[in-house]
Amino acid sequence: MRKKKNLLSRIPGILAKILIYIELIAVAVIVIYPLLWLVGTSLNSVNSIARVNPIPDQPTLANYIRLIKETSFVRWFLNTGYVAVLTMLLSVLINTISAFIFARFNFKGKKASLLTIMLLQIFPSFMAVTAYYMIALTFNMLNNLNMLVIIYVATSIPTNIWLVKGNLMNLPKSIDEAAYIDGATKLQVFSRIILPLSIPIITFIALTAFMTPWMDYMIPRFLINKTNMMTIAPGLYEMVTPQTANYDFTAFCAGAVLISIPITLLYMLGQKYLIAGLASGANKGE
Amino acid sequence: MKLLVALCSAVVWGSGQVVNKQRLKGFVLFLIQCSFLLIELSTGTWNVLRGTSEATFRNCGYFTKGIWGLITLGEIPRTDSSVLVYDHSIMLLVGGIISITILLIFACIWVWNIKDAYATRKEIERGKSIGSIAYAKKLWEKSFEHIMLIPAGLLVVFIIVIPLIFTAILAFTNYNANTIPPKNLIDWTGLKTFGDILNLPMWSSTFVGVLSWNVVWTLAATFAAYAFGLLQATLVNAKGIRLKPMWRSIYILPWAVPAMASILILRAMFNREGAFNQLLLGSGLIDQAVPFLSNPHWARVVAILVNTWISFPYFMALISGVMTAISPELYEAVEIDGGNGWHKFRYISLPTILTATSPQIVMSITSTFNNFGMIYFLTEGGPANPNYQVAGSTDLLISWIFKLTYDNRMYNYAAAITILIFIIVGAIGGFNLMRTRAFKED
Numbered sequence: 001m002r003k004k005k006n007l008l009s010r011i012p013g014i015l016a017k018i019l020i021y022i023e024l025i026a027v028a029v030i031v032i033y034p035l036l037w038l039v040g041t042s043l044n045s046v047n048s049i050a051r052v053n054p055i056p057d058q059p060t061l062a063n064y065i066r067l068i069k070e071t072s073f074v075r076w077f078l079n080t081g082y083v084a085v086l087t088m089l090l091s092v093l094i095n096t097i098s099a100f101i102f103a104r105f106n107f108k109g110k111k112a113s114l115l116t117i118m119l120l121q122i123f124p125s126f127m128a129v130t131a132y133y134m135i136a137l138t139f140n141m142l143n144n145l146n147m148l149v150i151i152y153v154a155t156s157i158p159t160n161i162w163l164v165k166g167n168l169m170n171l172p173k174s175i176d177e178a179a180y181i182d183g184a185t186k187l188q189v190f191s192r193i194i195l196p197l198s199i200p201i202i203t204f205i206a207l208t209a210f211m212t213p214w215m216d217y218m219i220p221r222f223l224i225n226k227t228n229m230m231t232i233a234p235g236l237y238e239m240v241t242p243q244t245a246n247y248d249f250t251a252f253c254a255g256a257v258l259i260s261i262p263i264t265l266l267y268m269l270g271q272k273y274l275i276a277g278l279a280s281g282a283n284k285g286e
Numbered sequence: 287m288k289l290l291v292a293l294c295s296a297v298v299w300g301s302g303q304v305v306n307k308q309r310l311k312g313f314v315l316f317l318i319q320c321s322f323l324l325i326e327l328s329t330g331t332w333n334v335l336r337g338t339s340e341a342t343f344r345n346c347g348y349f350t351k352g353i354w355g356l357i358t359l360g361e362i363p364r365t366d367s368s369v370l371v372y373d374h375s376i377m378l379l380v381g382g383i384i385s386i387t388i389l390l391i392f393a394c395i396w397v398w399n400i401k402d403a404y405a406t407r408k409e410i411e412r413g414k415s416i417g418s419i420a421y422a423k424k425l426w427e428k429s430f431e432h433i434m435l436i437p438a439g440l441l442v443v444f445i446i447v448i449p450l451i452f453t454a455i456l457a458f459t460n461y462n463a464n465t466i467p468p469k470n471l472i473d474w475t476g477l478k479t480f481g482d483i484l485n486l487p488m489w490s491s492t493f494v495g496v497l498s499w500n501v502v503w504t505l506a507a508t509f510a511a512y513a514f515g516l517l518q519a520t521l522v523n524a525k526g527i528r529l530k531p532m533w534r535s536i537y538i539l540p541w542a543v544p545a546m547a548s549i550l551i552l553r554a555m556f557n558r559e560g561a562f563n564q565l566l567l568g569s570g571l572i573d574q575a576v577p578f579l580s581n582p583h584w585a586r587v588v589a590i591l592v593n594t595w596i597s598f599p600y601f602m603a604l605i606s607g608v609m610t611a612i613s614p615e616l617y618e619a620v621e622i623d624g625g626n627g628w629h630k631f632r633y634i635s636l637p638t639i640l641t642a643t644s645p646q647i648v649m650s651i652t653s654t655f656n657n658f659g660m661i662y663f664l665t666e667g668g669p670a671n672p673n674y675q676v677a678g679s680t681d682l683l684i685s686w687i688f689k690l691t692y693d694n695r696m697y698n699y700a701a702a703i704t705i706l707i708f709i710i711v712g713a714i715g716g717f718n719l720m721r722t723r724a725f726k727e728d
C-alpha cells in the first residue's frame with residue numbers, strides 16, 4: 001500500500017522533470033541555432049541568408065581564405081590587438097591608483113570629483129565622436145591608433161574608479177596602517193599591499209578594457225578612415241552595410257567567427273571574475 | 287616684503303621663489319610661464335607684433351584667437367573657393383573650448399605660484415626657510431593624492447568633459463544642415479533650439495513618441511531578460527537535473543559572443559527572406575513571410591526578443607550564484623511548515639534573489655535605456671515613421687540623436703535633446719547617489 005502511494009506521488013515529479021528537460025533542450029536549441037548558423041554560413045560556398053539548415057552542403061574554407069587574402073583582416077586584427085593590450089595596461093594602472101586615492105585618502109575636492117565622475121558615466125562616450133574628431137584634428141591624431149587607446153582609457157575611468165574604489169573599501173584599513181607604522185610609503189602600500197589583494201577586480205577591469213576595442217565600432221569609424229589603420233569592428237561592419245560596394249556576408253561571418261572564438265574563450269575563462277566584478281560594481285550604491 | 291615677493295611672482299613667474307632662495311622651484315615655474323608665452327607667440331602673435339601679418343584676432347596666437355573665436359564664431363564665411371582667408375566656426379568653437387581649458391590650467395598654476403611666494407616669505411620672516419629639494423619632498427607628501435590623480439584628471443577633462451561641453455554647447459547655436467561651415471558662419475542663438483523642440487508639433491510629438499517607446503523598451507526588455515534568466519537559473523539548478531555545468535555553459539554563449547556579431551547574424555535571420563521566415567514557411571505555419579523588421583510592431587517585438595536572447599545569460603549566471611548561496615535550512619523550514627516547491631520559490635528564493643540583485647536590475651535599466659548598439663545594428667531604428675522627425679519606430683532617444691547628428695546634420699537639435707536627457711537622467715542619478723550610504727561616508 002505504502003509503496004504504491006509513493007509510486008503514484010512520484011508521477012508528478014517525473015512529469016515535471018520531463019517538462020524541465022524539454023524546456024532546457026528547447027532553450028539550448030534557440031541559443032545554439034543562430035551561432036551554428038553563423039559558423040555554417042562562414043563555411044558555405046553560397047552567399048545567401050535564406051538558408052534554414054545551418055550545416056552547409058559543401059563546406060569550404062574559401063570565405064576564410066578570401067577574408068585573409070583580399071581584405072585587410074589580418075592588419076585589423078593586429079591593430080586591434082595593439083590597441084587592446086595598451087588600453088588594458090594603461091587602464092589598469094590609472095584606474096587602480098586613482099581608485100586607491102579615492103578609497104583611502106581625504107582631500108580637497110574629493111566629493112565633488114566623485115559626483116562629477118558619477119554624472120559623466122551616464123552618457124555613452126560615442127555621443128561625443130564629433131568632438132573626438134575635432135580634438136584628434138587639433139592634435140594631429142587622426143588615423144592614429146594611440147588616439148583610440150587614449151579615448152578607451154579615458155572613458156573607462158568613471159565607471160572603473162567607482163568599481164575599484166568600492167572593492168578597496170572592503171579591504172580593512174588596518175592593513176595599510178600597520179604598513180605605515182613599519183615605515184612604508186604610500187606608493188609602497190599601494191604596490192605591495194593593495195595591488196596583490198585586489199587581483200580579482202584588476203582581472204575584471206583588465207578583461208573589460210581588453211575586450212572594448214574588439215567590440216567598439218563607433219569611435220574608430222569616425223577617427224580612422226585609412227583601411228589599413230582600422231580596427232576589427234568597423235572593418236567587418238563595412239562588409240554587411242547594404243550601401244557598401246564590397247558586400248560580402250559570408251566573409252563577414254568568417255571574420256565574426258574568427259573574433260568570436262578568442263573573445264568567447266576569454267569570457268568563459270574569466271566568467272567568475274566578470275560576474276563577481278559586475279556584481280560588486282553595483283554595490284557602490286549600498 | 288611679502289606682498290612685494292608675491293607681486294614679483296605675479297609678473298615673472300617664479301621670481302618671488304628665487305628671492306625666497308628656492309631657485310629650482312622658481313626656475314620650473316619660470317619655464318612654465320615661458321612655455322605659455324611660447325605657445326601664444328609662436329602660433330601667430332609674434333608675427334602680428336612684428337607686423338609680418340595683419341593685425342587681426344584671426345592671426346593671433348592660440349589663446350587670443352581661441353577666445354575671440356568662441357565669442358564671435360568667426361566673421362568671414364567661405365562663400366566660394368576664391369575666398370582664401372576665412373573662418374571655420376566649428377574649428378573656432380573647439381579651439382576656443384580647448385584654449386580656455388588650457389588657460390584655466392595655467393591660471394591655476396599662476397595663482398598657486400603667487401600664493402606660494404607669499405606664504406614662503408611669511409615663513410622666512412618667521413625664521414623658517416626651506417630649500418627647493420626639501421620643499422619638493424614636502425609637496426610630494428602633502429599633495430600625494432592630487433599628484434596621483436593628475437593623469438586621470440587630465441584624461442577625464444580632455445576626453446570626457448571637453449567633448450561633452452562641445453556637444454552640449456551646439457544646442458545654443460544654429461549649427462545644422464542649413465549652416466555648414468566654412469561656407470556659412472554659425473551664430474549663437476540662445477535658447478531658440480529648445481523653444482523649437484518644445485513648441486513645434488513635429489518635434490514635440492517625435493520627442494514624446496520616442497521617449498515613451500524608450501521607456502516601454504527599457505522596462506519590457508529588462509523585465510524579459512531578468513525573468514527569463516531567473517527561469518533558466520531555477521530550472522538548471524532544480525533538484526535532480528543532470529549535466530548542470532553543460533546547460534550553464536550552453537546558456538552563457540550569447541553573452542560571450544561579441545554582441546555586434548550576434549546581432550548582425552540575427553538581423554539576417556529575421557530578414558524577410560531570412561532563415562526564420564524560411565523555417566516557418568517550410569513548416570507550413572504561415573503562408574507568407576512575416577515582416578519581422580519592416581513592420582513597426584514586429585520590429586519592436588523582435589528587438590525585445592533579441593535583447594532577451596543576448597542578456598538573459600548574465601542574469602542567469604548572476605541568479606545562479608545567489609541561489610547556491612541560499613541556506614538549505616530555510617527550505618527545510620518551509621517543508622516543516624507543509625510548504626511545497628512553489629512556496630519555497632515564492633517565499634524563500636524569489637525575495638532573496640530580488641534583494642541581492644536589485645542593484646544589477648537598476649544598472650541594467652540604465653544601460654538598456656541607452657542601448658544604442660542593439661537598436662542600431664538590429665534595425666537602425668527602422669522602420670521609418672513618417673509621423674516622426676527623422677526617427678523610426680524602434681529608435682531610442684540615443685539612436686535618434688545619433689541619426690539627427692550624423693545622417694541629418696541637425697547638430698543643434700541633437701545637442702538640445704542630449705541636454706534634456708542629461709537633465710532628466712542626471713537629476714535622478716545624482717539624487718540617488720547622494721542618498722546612498724557609500725557617498726555620505728566619504
